[in-house]
Amino acid sequence: MADVSNMVPLKDISAKCDRVCIFGTGDFGRSLGYRFLQAGYNVVYGSRGQSNYGLLPKGSEVLGHAEAAEKCDIIILAIHREQYGFLSSLSHILERKVLVDVSNNLKMNQYPESNAQYLAQLLPKAIVVKAFNTVSAWALQSGTLDASRQVFVCGDDAESKERVMDIARRLGLTPLDQGYLLAATELENYPLQLFPLWRLPFYIAVGLTAFIFFYSVLTDVIYRYVTEHVDISFRIAVSLANRVFPVVSLILLGSVYLPGVIAAYLQLHRKTKYRRFPSWLDRWMLCRKQLGLVALGFAFLHVFYTLIIPNRYYVQNKRNNFILSKIKNNETFQFDTTVAWRHDMYMSLGILGFGLYVLLGITSLPSVSNAVNWREFRFVQSKLGFVTLMLCTGHVLLYGWNKFLYSSRYNWYLPPAYMLSLVIPCTVLVLKFFLMTPCIDRKLTKIRQGWEGNVKHKPSQRYKDSSLV
Known part of the structure; x- marks a missing residue:
């Protein structure tokens, strides 16, 4: 029989494992x-x-720092870096203890080293793990953890990291191993970032909106006032806004698919997929989702503004004057089948394009994208995405129809704003059409499957490579 005289009671082991110090x-x-x-x-x-x-939760025990540390193997340090000084006096007690640092700073890269690394230098005999710093106190207490369920964990001791990750799982969180303690700097900077992937799309959207708005004011409002002395500045609030939003939306939608097309042509030119894209293209491709969602927001604004057009005083007044002039002159309005077809097709393409627009936005949500496989997601975002771009471009083309043929439409020799919105989408669709041709598509597929056209292996080199497989 085994000697049980020196064994620790199972009750004490279980209690120690289920006790946490904060x-x-x-x-x-x-x-x-x-x-x-x-x-x-x-x-x-x-x-x-x-x-x-x-204020402390009922059922918890409150002791001094030394007494509390002696009772537990895992200690959560929910204190600021400036308060770490007293821990030096507890170094003998904290030896081989797991210290979970949850601290953050007031600004990014505030100190030369991360708080967790500083703590490890301060207590070299303790085991420091960085975790829980990306979870908010409000989310923990209210239980609404949908937006902050992930817990990033890093540390130099694998066993201690695993223990902390087990605790996170038991709390209903999703732990993600981020490697060694060197990653703590990045983890501490993460909560301080304000929409990092949204900055470039936001700047692009603001810049485009400002440009198209002032361009429209110049070619419409100012032009009419200078040439005809007519003040139509009241149209800025609705008419010009409803012109700016769809133009910006279509340009942004084209910008979502343009980097992918550029990347495809780069791969065809290089005859390999194993070379990095330029940094500007990488950054552009990483923010395509955000660009698409911003574009969808502008499309929603266009729809809402369009719905209120019949209720505008200006539109009602213009319609009434038109009807009265017809009655006064005893004239009838001739029905034009061509115009009717164009108008109905224009509206139909707009509705279909907006419907697919919304579908693209819905499938980009994490809760939806996680429910489909990669092929389904690619079909919606890529195949249906290009169909959406084609429908929206057709919507604008039918709106313009043959207006581009008349010089009177070019105020101060400048094209109307809607023509500017067609440049990027039409470019993308034309380039995509060539990529879809069988000969180019086969070559591109071959490259993306690993084929390299510029690599020539010597027989001896191929033999060496095959020996490593």
């Missing part, structure tokens, strides 16, 4: 304590005073 009784420390208690952990707070004991 240094810090602020908002995050209290919220994390609530979450631990709900998950079945025994929570011990290490505190320096008794000022806010009444």
Whole structure:
């Protein structure tokens, strides 16, 4: 029989594993304590005073820092870097303890090293793991973790990282291993970033909107005032806005698919897929989703503005004057079948294009994209995406019809704003048409499957390569 005289009781082991110590009784420390208690952990707070004991979750134990640290193997440090100084006096107690650093800074790269690395230097005999810094106190306490369920974890000790990740899973979170403690700098900068992938689309959208708006004011409002002394500035609020939004939306939609087409032609030119794209193209491709969603927002504005057009005073007045003039002159309005066809097709393409536009936006949501496989997602975002671009481009072409033939439409020799919106989409569709031809499509598919046209292997080199397989 085995000698059980020196064995630790299973009850004590279980209690130690299910007990967590938290240094810090602020908002995050209290919220994390609530979450631990709900998950079945025994929570011990290490505190320096008794000022806010009444705010701590019921069922938790409050002790001094030294006493609390002695009771637990895992200690959550919910304190700021400036307060790490007192931990030096507890170095003998914290030896081989797992210290989970959850701190963040006020600005990016505030210190030469990350808080977690500084803590590891301060307590070299402790095991430091960075985690939970991307989860908010409000989300922990309210339970609404849909937007912040992921927990990034990094550390130099694999076993300790796994223990922290197990705790995160038990709390209902999704841990992601980010590697060694060197990654802590990136993790601490992450919560301080404000929509990093949205900045470029936002700047592009604002710049385009401002340009198209002032361009339309110049060619419509200012031109009429200078040449005819007619003040139509009231049209800025609705008419010009409803011209700017669809123009910007179509340009942005074309910009979503233009980098993919450029990348395809680069691969065809290089005859390989193993060379990096230029940095500007990489950055452009990474923000295509955000560009598309911004474009969808402008399309929604166009739809809403279009719906209120019949209720405008200007439109009603113009319609009434037209009807009265016909009655006064005893004239009838001749029905034109060609105009009717053009108008109905124009409206139909707009409705179909907007419907697919919305479908693209819905499938880009994480909750929806996670429910489809990669082939289904690619079909919607790529195949249907180009169909959407084609429908929206056709919508604008039917709106313009043959107006581009009349010099009177070119105020100050400048083309109307809607013509500017056709440049990028038409370019994308023409380039895509050539990529879809069988001979080019076969070659591109071959390259994307790994074929390289510029690589010539020597027989000896091929033999060496095959020996490594």
